[in-house]
Amino acid sequence: MIKKYILGISGGSGGLYSISVLRGIIGAGHKCYLVTSKPGRRILSLETDTKLSGSADKDKKILIDKYGLDGNLLEVIDENDVGASIASGSFRTSGMAIVPCSTGSLGSLANGISRGLIERAADVCLKERRKLILVPRETPYSLIHLENMTKLTRAGAIILPASPGFYNLPEKIEDLVDMISSRVLEKLDIEPENLKEWKGE
Numbered sequence: 264m265i266k267k268y269i270l271g272i273s274g275g276s277g278g279l280y281s282i283s284v285l286r287g288i289i290g291a292g293h294k295c296y297l298v299t300s301k302p303g304r305r306i307l308s309l310e311t312d313t314k315l316s317g318s319a320d321k322d323k324k325i326l327i328d329k330y331g332l333d334g335n336l337l338e339v340i341d342e343n344d345v346g347a348s349i350a351s352g353s354f355r356t357s358g359m360a361i362v363p364c365s366t367g368s369l370g371s372l373a374n375g376i377s378r379g380l381i382e383r384a385a386d387v388c389l390k391e392r393r394k395l396i397l398v399p400r401e402t403p404y405s406l407i408h409l410e411n412m413t414k415l416t417r418a419g420a421i422i423l424p425a426s427p428g429f430y431n432l433p434e435k436i437e438d439l440v441d442m443i444s445s446r447v448l449e450k451l452d453i454e455p456e457n458l459k460e461w462k463g464e
Contacts, residue, residue, distance in 0.1 A: 265336075266293045268451060269349050269359035269388075271381035274302025277363030277400045277425050278310035279436070282330065283444035284362050289336045291453045296349050296356070297326075297339045298380050302365065317341070342379045349384040358394030358451045359385055362444075363425060366401050366408050372420070373411035389418050396450050398443070400425040421450055 268288050272281045281303075288295040299307070299322070304315040313329060315322040323339040326332055340347045348354040361368060361381060368382060377383040388395040397420055401408060412422045423446060427439040445455035 266357040266453075267296065267355070268293055268453075269296045269298070269356055269384050271359065271361040271364075271368075271384065272297070272299040272303035272307065273361055273363065273368045273381055274300060274306060274365040275363040275400050276306060276310065277398065278307040278313070279440045280398060280400075280425055280443050280447075281307070281362040282311055282313065283440050284360055284447050285326070286330055286332070287444055287448045287455055288451075288453060289332050290456070291448070292336070293357075293453065294336045294338070296384075297322075297337065298342055298349070298384065299339075300342050300379065300381055303363075306363070340380060342381060345377075345380055345383055347380060350380060350387065352387050352391045356388075356393060358396070359388045360396040360398065360447050360451060361385060362396075362398040362447060363400045364397040366399065366411075369397065369399060369408065369411045369415065372397075373414040373418075385420075389415075389420065392419060394451060395420040396423055396447050397421070398423050398425050398447060423447060423450065 270285055307313045319339040319341050327334045371378055371382045372385050377386055385395055425443050427442040433439050448455040
């Protein structure tokens with residue numbers, strides 16, 4: 264069965280993680296509704312050489328051509344389109360991930376403030392009790408960041424920091440990226456191909 268997922272890309276380093284999650288959702292045969300913020304697009308350009316313009320149609324073509332994605336399973340939505348389907352609780356999805364999730368987005372969500380479609384769609388997930396995975400990469404965390412994470416956890420979100428482990432003896436950057444993206448996919452109930460379970464010593 265094809266499920267519907269939302270992926271938000273906000274500011275903060277971690278563009279490789281977001282692309283890996285996007286490919287994982289679509290690669291598993293599910294539909295992905297992608298929303299990027301202007302800072303998120305800038306990060307993608309700097310870290311992955313994926314230059315998105317902010318135009319939904321153009322960006323969809325760029326992503327399909329660059330990563331070989333199934334165009335029928337990808338919908339790119341303008342960040343300012345607060346009337347989009349994913350802005351309503353009546354539009355059912357199986358969950359959302361914000362990868363990376365900036366501390367600004369964390370603060371907005373923790374206080375019920377929707378600055379754009381990413382925050383609005385995440386707020387819908389919280390109020391409808393749907394899965395919401397937030398992947399902050401900031402370090403170190405201030406007390407304000409930690410308090411916002413605590414509030415969001417109490418509200419039902421899952422905070423999944425971009426903190427890869429080393430017990431699988433990674434040999435390249437992609438191994439570290441896969442470790443985080445596979446955990447995100449797992450929390451969204453998608454069986455990731457690249458999940459390496461710890462088997463014990």
